[in-house]
Amino acid sequence: MKKVYNFLTFAPMFEVILKKGKEKAVLQRHPWVFSGAIEKVKGKPANGDIVRLLNAKGDFMAYGFYNDQSRVALRLLEWDEHVIVDDNWFRNKVAVAVAGRADILADGTTNTCRLIFSESDYLPGLIVDKYADHLAVQVLTSGIENLMPVIIDELQRLLNPESIFDKSDASSREHEGLETVNTALTLTSPPENVEVRENNVIYNINIAEGQKSGFYCDQRDNRKILASYTKDKKVLDCFSYTGGFTLNSLQHGAASVTSVDSSALAIETLKENIKLNKLDAAKHIAIQSDVNKQLRVFRDQDEKFDIIVLDPPKYAPSRSSLDRASRAYKDLNRLAMLLLNSGGLLATYSCSGAMNMETFKQVLAWAALDAGKQVQFIYQFCQPGDHPVRASFPEGEYLKGLLCRVS
Known part of the structure; x- marks a missing residue:
């Protein structure tokens, strides 16, 4: 554990x-203050310290985490000057976030979800995912890094998990002056495979070695919705990872599913998940390949599908990369449209926060034009309730998708 903040004598010493x-x-x-908006810093706060933010007249505006290495120099926490931002303040935020997920876990069909979603749960830089009786955390800010002893203690008090694993290996930690971390925070480490259940589909999750915190629970609702269209259909699941859309499609009676992913570990885990759910392996084809390359192979083979799923990684991590990302999304979707039978369905997603729904629809319109296809948008996908969007922080709305009928 790193430095522990002494909140018993909490008194913000520094002013910005x-x-x-x-x-x-x-x-x-809005919880972000960029470095260019700051006139002066009084004193020398350490990165991760809580400071007082004042306007140009000297009036109090908010408390926030300070970091002079980050473009986001302040991450604001509390706007009421009379509220003490001590360890109990953070414990309460953790408890409220955890309680807000109770309905997702209530019926027993799902035991995995996101418990804390960073700024959207008023804890900037903290992500906590629940995998059955294990927790995975990601810490992306120096302020939360300082508070980890308090946060871990509260999570243990509330949930008594078998293990808590710190999966803070995101490159964005560099912007906060933090090194990457991949280690257990409890005496017990999670097993190599943690068995979780989502909408009565079972998955083996490798927390330590898996992508992000181990699993993409943000597609939970979308997997269930799309599965309702797949009975007796020939499905292509691109960027399949460990098989979220694949498993749901097979469970709902798809005639066949082809899964494509570049990760050998993901493909092997997907195959194990098919066995775990006692699904018909004869209806499944797994291909380890770059998706764009494989789509061109299918095109050259004149292969056709009834439903295609495109769930690519983040192509636009920032607004500056949006033009380049738009071209990549357009080409990817154009190739997929060429592989659909007339009247087939394309379920296409973007997890790039910089790309809004309006821009995404325009990209798909360009893709359809280049492919010589007609496209109707028949459903809009979004992120589920455990990934809430804070009214004052629209950047928290990152996942969007469209179900398209292509002819």
């Missing part, structure tokens, strides 16, 4: 002064 005219976002309770 905002430039004149930069108050609007703070007043609207």
Whole structure:
């Protein structure tokens, strides 16, 4: 564990002064203050310290985490000057976030979800995922890094998990001056395979070696919705990872499913998940390959499908990369459209926060034009309730998708 904040004697020692005219976002309770909006820092706060933010007149505006290495120099926590941001403040935020997921886990068909979603749960830089009786955490800010002893203690008090694993290996930690971490935070480490259940589909999750925190629970609702269309259909699941869309499609009576992913570990785990769910392996084909390359192979073979799923990684990590990402999304979707039978369905997603739904629809319109296809949008997918979108933080809405009828 790193430095523990002494909240028993909490008194913000340092003040940050905002430039004149930069108050609007703070007043609207957006949690980010960029370094260019800061006029002056009084004293020398350490990265991760909690400071007082004042306007140009010296009036209090908010408390927040400070970091001079990050473009987001302040991550705001509390706008009421009279509220003490101590360890109990953070414990309460953790408890409220965990309680807010109770309905997802209530009926017993699902025992995995996101418990804490960073700024959207008022804990900037903290992600906590529940996998059965194990927790995976990702820490992306120096302020939360300082508070990990308090947060871990509260998670243990609330949930008494078998293990807690720190999966803080995201490259974005570098912007906060933090090294990557991949280690157990409890005496017990998670087993190599943790068995979880989502909508009565069973998955083996490798927390330590899997992508992100081990599993993509943000597609939980979308997997269930799309599965209702797959009975007796020939399905292609691209970027299949460990088989979320594949398993749901097979369980709902798909005639066949072809899964494509570049990761050998993901493909092997997918095959094990098919056995775990006692699904018909004869209806499944697994291909380890680059998806764009494989789509061209299918095109050259004149292969056709009834339903195609495109769930690619984040192509646009920032607004500056949006133009390049749009071209990549367009080409990917154009290739998929060429492989669909007339009237077939394309379920296509973007997890790039920089790409909004309007832009995504425009990209698909360009793809359809280039493919010589007609496209109807018949359903809009979004992220589930355990990935809430805070009204003052629209950046939290990152996952969007469209179900398209292509002819």
